[in-house]
Amino acid sequence: MKNLSAWERITIARSQNRLKALDLIPYLFDHFVEFHGDRLYGDDRALVGGLGSFEGQAVTVLAQSKGRNLEENLSCNFGMLHPEGYRKAMRLAKQAEKFNRPIITIIDTAGAYPGKEAEERGQAEAIAQCLRLFAQIKVPVIAMVLSEGGSGGALALSVANKIYMLENAVYSILSPEGFASILWKDETRAKEAAELMECTAFDLHAKAFIDRIIEEADQGLEANPLHSIVQIKDAIRQDLSALKKMKLNVMLEQRYQKFRKMGSQL
Template sequence: MSWSKTEEKILLLREKLENCSKEEASLIKKEIEQLKKEAYSHLDAWDIVCLARHPKRIKSMDLVESLFTDLFEQKGDRLYGEDGALWGGIGSFLGKPVTILAQRKGKTLQENMECNFGMMNPEGYRKALRLAKQAEKFNRPIITIVDTSGAYPGKGAEERGQAEAIAQCLKQFMTLNVPVITIVLSEGGSGGALALSVSDHIMMFENAIYSILSPEGFASILWKDETRVKEAAKMMELTSKDLYLKGIVDQIIKEPLGGIQENPNYCIEQVRQGLYEQLNKLQTQNEKVRSKNRYEKFRKLGACHE
């Protein structure tokens, strides 16, 4: 049974919990846990895509507000305007100042429209670049949170230099002399995600995905048939385990049965610990050595996949 069908069955069982005796409730809860264990032990790539897109999955701002204090948002690219798809600003992580760049999705239709469903425009990437240079000036580590299906492909975005803005991010982040850590929260799609992923350490949630494009787009281009998404997802090797084995991802954040939404605090604490360890490690390195290691890491990955 696929994860989506298992989840439907679990929802029906949870509805029964509202009107049943304690004994019945205990049996139903055991059945729910058993269903989760069975389905979770046989997840395929498409199941993980569905979990990554789960409507109740936490968003980047949940992560930002849980991990950082003293938040101060900074808006605009100083060239065109503000991009709601990227939250950028300064915060404190365990008392130390950091710059935060978080691709933002909403929890409601209205919120998603305001942040363009997490799809950044050129001004968003230029804002990221502006804040990254500011972080370098004041010697602040940079934390990026990736959660996007891709950069916005609209006519206006192309006219305002979408490709050039992404390319500049790739180039400049490669040579930043401060530590950069990336957290792949849910979806990491195409160059829109890669622009904020050039970093010293990449953490990825267990049920997140990271790929050149969506499975739907892959199936449409390769086979002219969007119904072959399950086959596409498997072929693309877009899961955290696939990417960890390839050396693209450095750390996998474990999720509870059913995904982050089942126990967000458990996952957030893992991220907190991972950030603490990596920031301490990276900040003790010589900045030239750190920048060289970052550059060589991505050159090596590029050579392996040419």
């Protein structure tokens, strides 16, 4: 499947049939228990957070959740988080730090929700605080881009020691529609924009933003999820084991440098 265009991958990543975070969680984690609420305002259904066991080890899971149908999507706002989603993620990340368990994030969002109430409740502040908190949280963090990584809303949960991307996932500074609309004042040229944006897993691996590409089966992720699940489990097992062997300051420095090095020439 390596010869697909960026737009073809975007189409796959966004498709309704594609595996969503809630489908993936039971494959990866046993005894998953979801926890609700940010303790400040409400419970954002676009961010599913909780506690589970990865091969016998307790981990905190923070997943951006898109729906598989309209009803689910109305409940989870099509995977677009409000500030309370980011604040729930921060609350659970601090809890993970307290009990010294690693954090696994799953990223699948078109972006943070651009709404009136989201602005009133401080979308920008919530994302900024998330970026800052994850930079120094004292447990290993692994981020996995399942399908769509849109803008700052995805980045807020990507400050990790290791980032994986599924083969057909995409990650970009803004949507191709937004890109085309700014560049050519024409949203319908999104397909053209996509090819310029360097947003595929292969592009981002070349730029050292991501560490691993998780291959998808030729017949598609949803037809044969185990093909990818096995690789994800191997990757998490290896990386967690290595990160847990590091001294705390070395582990934190590794995460810090991963981002510090990006675009560091003057």
